[in-house]
Amino acid sequence: MDSKKLKELAKCPYDLTKQGALNPERIGKYSAEACGYKLLYSTERVNDGVMQALLDLSLQTKVFEKMDAMQAGEVCNKIEGFPSENRKALHTATRDFFHPNPSPAAKEAAALAKKEIDKLKAFMPKLDQFKDLVMIGIGGSNLGPQAHYLALEHLKKPGKNVHFICNVDPDETAMVLSQVDLKNTIVLVVSKSGTTLETATNEELVKARFREAALDPKKHFIAITGQGSPMDNKVKYLESFYIWDWIGGRFSTTSMVGGVLLAFAFGFDVYYEFLRGVSSMDKAALNRDLSHNLPLLGALLGIWNRNFLHIPTEALIPYSRALSRWSAHIQQVAMESNGKHIDKQGRFVDYPTGPIIWGEPGTNGQHSFFQLIHQGTDVIGLEFVGYLENQCGKDLEYGGTTSQQKLISNLLAQSIALATGEKSDNPNKDFAGNRPSHLLIGTQLTPHSLGVLLGYYEHKIAFQGFVWGINSFDQEGVQLGKVLAGRIINCFADKKNRKGYPVADAFLKQIETL
């Protein structure tokens, strides 16, 4: 990542606190639009020179070529010269039915995905017979589906309920099962490999309860798994839906991993309309014009803050209760994709890659951690998301404005306050300002615009990985913990094993004496 120009510019970034620095002309100028969203970034510490240098950096790191190649199905999930996953990253194919990518690999993948979608459509009458759906899956098989389900909860069909079991925590299973009537419950078990320990454990726990209730699990369990995996077994499951090695868990919501659940809760058409939204942002991500390529624009603003203004974290703050788990989902997509220490040639990088992503919904956040964002000793980059209209239609004027107007006013106020700050003779009322943020604003959160939002984040994160020159599509960093957990589990299974693992033995002795 060669970037002398940007390093030079970062010595004196745009000062938003100067009188008139944030003015109507600037607000109008630093505005981009695609697929029904505007990205307003006048409150970032950028100017034309910085934007040009960021665009140059993106061209120099060949981000468009890489995005084209990814969506065309090139093997981009790999590290040159070392054993690695060596896979495509073709999650775009799971929604590529509207203006299909012409590459043979993408067409083949989209055809496979479409077959599953058609299978789901045909399966809907059976699915609709159930009242409760329990989804057993972890990581990407939990966070994305849950965040999307909550985002559209207002559209839930009467009498339907959805529940999630992810952690290998017996209380989670117990609490969920206390809320459902097993007779009318369908269980989705999601694991691409068909061997995820947490998921298998929870599946057994739930199956045991079905058996206790004299119900045949086979009539209540659906597998969502890789074709040919140990879970692809018609003897054990009512139906199997397939995913493939070219869909990473964190990019799987548009596949059957999210599809079965969304179609159950909201109807098949809502799921399909959601796919149309994601696909439209897939296409926008190919646009060479930065003012209409929101994911690339968001990616570059993030890189400016991360690599040149040295801001280690980015807070994602939605002003919408429907997006209450959105930050947790994007936290995974971003941090699992770009929390990497080597580049695609296997060299340790000497610059920061993926930042820590965190966040909570807006107005509640203002009464919580925003104190630190305004007056703490660290600067935090912020991405605000908001909508002009609410979802449920029920609003009330109070004091001359609706709640939705108050909500959007709060969102704008935060961005302005953080940017301009305020001087005061009382140091406790002094706001330093120059705390950068940008706004992503849509008209209303619908199945389509939710899809667009997902596309924005998936591609923003991919673009950042392209600029950093890393592989955003593997997750080797989770392996060591898995191996050690297995060894400690063995110590529980048989005390004799503790002799061979004195460190674990010492920890267990400590906690056993509680």
Added chain:
Amino acid sequence: MDSKKLKELAKCPYDLTKQGALNPERIGKYSAEACGYKLLYSTERVNDGVMQALLDLSLQTKVFEKMDAMQAGEVCNKIEGFPSENRKALHTATRDFFHPNPSPAAKEAAALAKKEIDKLKAFMPKLDQFKDLVMIGIGGSNLGPQAHYLALEHLKKPGKNVHFICNVDPDETAMVLSQVDLKNTIVLVVSKSGTTLETATNEELVKARFREAALDPKKHFIAITGQGSPMDNKVKYLESFYIWDWIGGRFSTTSMVGGVLLAFAFGFDVYYEFLRGVSSMDKAALNRDLSHNLPLLGALLGIWNRNFLHIPTEALIPYSRALSRWSAHIQQVAMESNGKHIDKQGRFVDYPTGPIIWGEPGTNGQHSFFQLIHQGTDVIGLEFVGYLENQCGKDLEYGGTTSQQKLISNLLAQSIALATGEKSDNPNKDFAGNRPSHLLIGTQLTPHSLGVLLGYYEHKIAFQGFVWGINSFDQEGVQLGKVLAGRIINCFADKKNRKGYPVADAFLKQIETL
């Protein structure tokens, strides 16, 4: 904060990756215990020299005297020489009934708190008549009560349900009200000042619905507010419960803010047992012996990582689904308390104060953002929380171990893996190690041990503020955003006001053209 010794020691912190560096002797030695919890910190980058220097720093900054004074009711919420809140921070008084603090101020406050508790106890038969409870409150009037409610959800009385409305988002109200039967619903409105805009707006929205249903709000609404506030009005509310200016919102869960809700959902005795737990940690925080003063120990480990190893964030990772909102609550307690840029004399500080606190439950996190924690370019400090036994009693042996054993194995494995790392010829399988963490382990999450856990965090955060020399009890940083939001709301209320605020006008023009 004078700390030459620690700066010197930080040049060469303990190397956990060396062969044998994490050994049974070390694991046994760096272990502390209080109120049924162990704090295991062998996986932090400390040695005896560092621990002694940290203790010296705490003595030099007079943390014990400050904790004694806080709990005795001295006016510690103030900035010398400038207008400030000038209040006590006596949240400990709201549970100081077991071994009461002898100071007159603390005794007086505890008597006031006890009066409200007795009022609640007498009110229980009325409260028990309702099936659903809706709590309207924001920030500290939401995050703490919600986190605690979820932590004990397994104890919920049959037929009772609790709902939260916090954000000024009309969809939040709509979604909650779609789930309750207003006839059997009690609404708690929480605002110390009685004037919080978001809460007043949501209260009006909900009241309008009661009136539409021909129900008298007066028979369904309870105020939790400051005595004499605009909400302290018997004409409008069925009952009022009081809080006082010496309880900060983020420290209010043990007061009636949490009390009414917890007693409704779980019964009065559960609430009282929870208070007993918090109180026991209040006392432990006065202990001069670091090996039994867990809050101070946790505080000092955090300061070592933050100020000397330059780690900007701390992740709080509970291995318990019951603690699913715990990190969000502690995020507020920590970041609103210690995200400050001036010391108690009003001088701008030249060292970092409160870090960014974030986190999600454990095993799901391992399949999400842990990639970055293990292999990202930034080091993150971690605090793990876990329990030996689960809450619900229902567990299953699968593959020779229970789920709870697998859960605790995962927790230990993460701490070890992060500390020791692992070398590999494949750079993608290389783990640098030396990523510090500590473990807080209890037997089981009960009302009592939940209280102990709350006490741990409240006092850990207070101790950090004492060392940094800041005022942890005000929140001036949220004011500017409130003022600007009010100005933008005026622009919505009357378009003419937009002329006087061209920056807001420019933003509104942008989003109106969507």
